Amino acid sequence: MNYGKRGIVNQAKELNSGTDKWGKKFSLFGFYILLSLIIGFFIIGASAGIGVFNGIIATAPDITNIDVTPSGFSTFVYDTEGNQTAKLVSTDSNRIPVTMDMVPENLAHAFVAIEDERFYEHNGIDIQGIIRAAVRGITTGNFSEGASTITQQLLKNNVFSGWTNETKLQSVKRKIQEQYLAIQLEKKMSKDDILINYMNTINLGSNTLGVQAASLRYFNKSVSELTLSECAVIAGITQNPSRFNPITHPENNTERRNKVLRKMLEQGYISQVEYDSAMADDVYARIQNVNQETGGDSTVNSYFVDALTNEVLEDLIDAGYNETQAYTLLYSGGLKIYSTQDPKIQAICDEVYTDESNYPEGTKYLLAYELSVQSADGTVTNYSSEMFTSYFKEQKSSFNMLFNSSEDADAAIEEYKAAVMSEGDTVLGEKINLTPQPQVSLTIEEQSTGYIVAMVGGRGAKTASRTLNRATDSYRQPGSTFKVISTYAPGIDSAGLTLATVFNDAPFAYSNGTLVRNWWGSEYRGLNNVRAAIRDSMNVIAVEAITLITPQLAFDYLKNFGFTTIVEKEVINGKTFSDIQQSTALGGLTKGVKNFELNAAYAAIANGGVYIEPKLYTKVVDHDGNVILDNTQANSKRILKETTAFLLTSAMQDVVTSGTGGSVNFGTTAIAGKTGTTSDYVDVWFAGFTNYYTATTWTGYDNNAKMTNSAEKNLSKTMWRKVMEKIHADLPYSSFSIPDGIVSATVCSRSGKQPIAGLCDGTLYTEYFEEGTVPTESCDVHYAGTMCAIDGCPSTESCPFKTAGVFELTPEVPAALQSGFVNYTPTNSAYTTVTDENGNTTTVLNTCHHTAEFMAQQGIDEIIAAEQAAAQAAAAAANPEAAAEAPPETVVDTVPENVAAGN
Known part of the structure; x- marks a missing residue:
């Protein structure tokens, strides 16, 4: 600052200058405006900020409605002893x-x-x-x-x-x-x-x-x-x-x-x-x-838990949840599922079925193979198991993806990759799955409650949850296990059959003309009753029986037995299929059955004829302890009379003690059951029960290959015995009780009817019957009189080939079956029922053709000689050693005592 004279003068001029005065006024005014703007912007910004803040707060969730309790929880499965057997989790649960x-x-x-x-x-x-x-x-x-x-x-x-x-x-x-x-x-x-x-x-x-x-x-x-x-x-x-x-x-x-x-x-x-x-x-x-x-983070659920989760999901949907809600609730809802699994029985099953020494030697492996290859130009080609099979079938028509070892499978894979890949190709992905064969399944149910107490869905290491469960998911042909439930159960329950009812095991054809064959070969065994037919699993008699009671009745009973896979009428690939047919008696079905459903059917017999829908859990409780699924009450219905159930059980005891299922008998309690085998041993079953449990075992190849050796063919019976023997080791002996309404009576085993004294003495046996069904007719098989050696029928008075004695005749075939017997004519039976014009029926004894009129014709001596020669030739063909020893010029004019019609 200049405080000299000149400085003071200059300052005075500046103060008195108008220009300077207005400049300062504008500067001050500008400052005030700027300050006002700053303050205004600050106020506006603050107001906006407060507004935004209040807006953010206003859009915040209402504190009164906020629930900070976690929403996703694990679901737990418990067995019958309260042990945790599984934990079901999904993301965030x-x-x-x-x-x-x-x-x-x-x-x-x-x-x-x-x-x-x-x-x-x-x-x-x-x-x-x-x-x-x-x-x-x-x-x-x-x-x-x-x-x-x-x-x-x-x-x-x-x-x-x-x-x-x-x-x-x-x-x-x-x-x-x-x-x-x-x-x-x-x-x-x-x-x-x-x-x-x-x-x-x-x-x-x-x-x-x-x-x-x-x-x-x-x-x-x-x-x-x-x-x-x-x-x-x-x-x-x-x-x-x-x-x-x-x-x-x-x-x-x-x-x-x-x-x-x-x-x-x-x-x-x-x-x-x-x-x-x-x-x-x-x-x-x-x-x-x-x-x-x-075992780290990877938890693979058992076959039982797999089946359980499927059942709970279905029941949640039935209860009103949609599929997504049901799945979320099961895997994130913190449920407690109380299953019917018995830990001791399941442990026995697991021990037996995981022990490879219990399986036949020479285990094969079924290959499933997928390959993705990228070529040099970036093209990706996917190869499937079907393409793999086609490649090797060109070399060997019988190729079926079965290998004797994993090394053999690896060699085939390398050969295939070499064949389909070119230089510059790279493998993007490869999926190899080897499954041991033959495969198995098992269901065990406590028939008095319907509780499935144990389950095995396959053999070999289980690598993931909810994979193929052969006990609940596979459809397999039931074979002869169906004879009891499709045919003899309805036949005895409502169609007039008894265990003593006799059928003729002789050449018999389906309605399409195809001959029914027994499992043991071309031999026929003649007259046999229902008990013997069940014991020895006789095919021809089963088909005769279902024909007699009608396939429709059989189908209706099968629906009551709980089978969901049988077909009334369904078009598949342009063809119409139905299980309302004769072959249903032998288990020849359109689709097949599930193990656990077949087991439930046998459990109904074991439970005195009351079917209980099989269950895998008793109740499901949600995260808050509320019961959302109550499965404690049995969904049951009577489908057979108690007497029928007992009669079937009695016959199936013979299967175990002296029939086709003898190898399952472990002897510490009473057992009843039935074997089942399909053509060429593709499927083999044993379904059986004690007073405690019902169990069904299945054996077969996943690709339907035939089982060849005895160990494979008997594996179902082998495993059934191994499991059930251990389960019953500490249980007291329990025999099957006889219900009210059952009586016993002595009948002729060859006719199933009242015996005739002096004729049926050698064929008497005691059988169980429902009250009111004991036969009142007399035996129509045994005959005392003379027989013709040529016709094998009772002889006429003029017959030159008659011989006296006691013989067996073939009883009359019911009309419903006559068209099924090959070359059947009324004379094939010893009796014919004749109805007169008034509707009255009489039974006529069929005699040989040597009537008085026949014997009176010209040249009768030559005719008789020809018949005699033919009889000699037939006898020689049947027994050449005896014919060679017979003296020359022997004239046969009597019927050997052992000749019986129908044999």
Whole structure:
């Protein structure tokens, strides 16, 4: 500043200058305007900010409607003794809730110490923490340090579930709402409630949610049993469940655990002695041991649990849930499913069926193969098992994907790859699955309750859950096991058959003309009753019986027996199929049956004729303890009279004691059952029961190959006995009781009717009957008189070939069966029923053709000589040794005593 004379003069001029005065006025005015704008912008900005803030708060979820309880929980399956047999989980549901009294104090303190040290002091947000994080961010440029309280984290996990995919703007909005709601939540919920919900919610790695699931996963024990060191391990996972996973990254978790312990010591939660002890604990060695013992994260459910989950899903849908809701509830709803599985019986089944020494030597392996190949130009070609099969069938027409060893299969795979791949091709993917053959299945049911107590769905290692279960999913032909339930059950129950009813095992054809063949070959055994037909599994008589009672009646009974796979009428590939046919008697079905349904049918017989729908669980309880599926009541109905069930049981006892199923008899209790074999031994069954349990075993190749050796053909019976003998080892002997309404009577075994004294003395036997069904007709098989050696019929008075004695005649064939017998004429039977014009019927004895008129014709001597010569030739052909010893010129003029019609 110039304070000299010139300076003072210049200042005076400036003060008196008009231009300068207006310039200053405008400058001041501009300053005021600028200041006003700044203040205005500040006010507007503040108002807008307050408005935005209020808007964000206004759009926050209503605190009164907020539920911070975790929503996804594991479902558990329990057996009949209360043991946990399975845990069903899906994404975000491997959680087992616990209450605060179950959580060790050290675990609660560990989380507070590492995650929110002022948790018990703040009101939901930690101002100190926010300021600290802000300062750290400004000074370091790293704003990653969080200041979220446990309350905020609880809200973030259970209310703001979409935060992982939010933008920065959405993140700011969410954090403001999160802090606001944290304050509100602390007003309505105690610290302990907030903390326990947090500990039940958090992700703790290895697909575990919550402290209980983590404790079981890493230490194989309940959270209540955790040590201080173990508590610190779990609390240390929270910040980054992948990075701090104690199984996959123990070194990272060690650093974090040590920090947790240090924080707990600093904050006064533990003493120096406790800290030192925990630090010295070799906790990670225990974790690795548990991981090996429990098999890691991959849990494959058993065949029983697979079947159970399918049944529960179906029942949930039937109860009103849609498919998605049912699935979510099953795998994320924290359900408790109480199954019918008996752990002791299942253990026996598993022991027998996993023991490879119980299977025939020479196990084969069925290959399933898929290959994806990328060529040099980028083209991708996929090759299937069918294409693999076609390639090798060109070399060998009988090729069927079965190999004697895995090495043979590998060699075939390499050969195929060499054939389909060119130079420059690369394998994108390859799927190889070798399944041991023959395969097996088993169902065991407690027939008095309908409980399926054990199940085996296949042989070999089970590599995944909900794979093919041959006990519940496979359709296989039931063979002769169907004779009892399709034919003899309805026949005895409502069509007039008894165990004594006699049929003729002789050439008989289906309605299409195809001859019915017995399983033992071309031999026929003549007259046999129903008991013998069941015992020896006689095919011809079974078809005769279903023809007599009608296939429609058989089909109606099969529906009552619970079969869901039988077909009334169905068009498949342009052809119409139906199981209302004669071949149903032998188990020749359109589709086949399921093991557990066949077993349930036999269980109905074992249960006195009452069918109980088989069940795999008794009840399902939701996360809150409410019963949502009650399956305790038996869904039952009477499908057979109790007397019918007993008669069938009695006949099937003979199967075990002297028939086709003799090898299953272990002798410590009464057993009834039926064998079943399809053509060429493609499917082999045994279905049987005691007073305790009903079991059905199946054996066969998945690709329907034929079983060739005796061990394979008898495997179903072998496994049935091995399992059931062990199950009954400690059970008392129990015989099948005779119900009211059953009587016994002596009948002729050749006719099934009242015996004639002096004629039937050698064929008497005592049979069980339902009251009112004991036959009243006299025997029509045994005949005292003379027989013709030429016709094998009772002789006329003028017959030159007659001989006197007691003979067996073929009884008259029912009209419904006459067209089925090959070359049948009325004279094939000893009797013919004649109806006169008034409707009266009489039975006429058929005699030989040597009537008076026949014998009176010209040249009768030559005719008789020719008949005699023909008889001699037939006898010689039948017994050449006897013919050679016979004296020359012997004239046969009598019938040998052992000749019987129909044989």
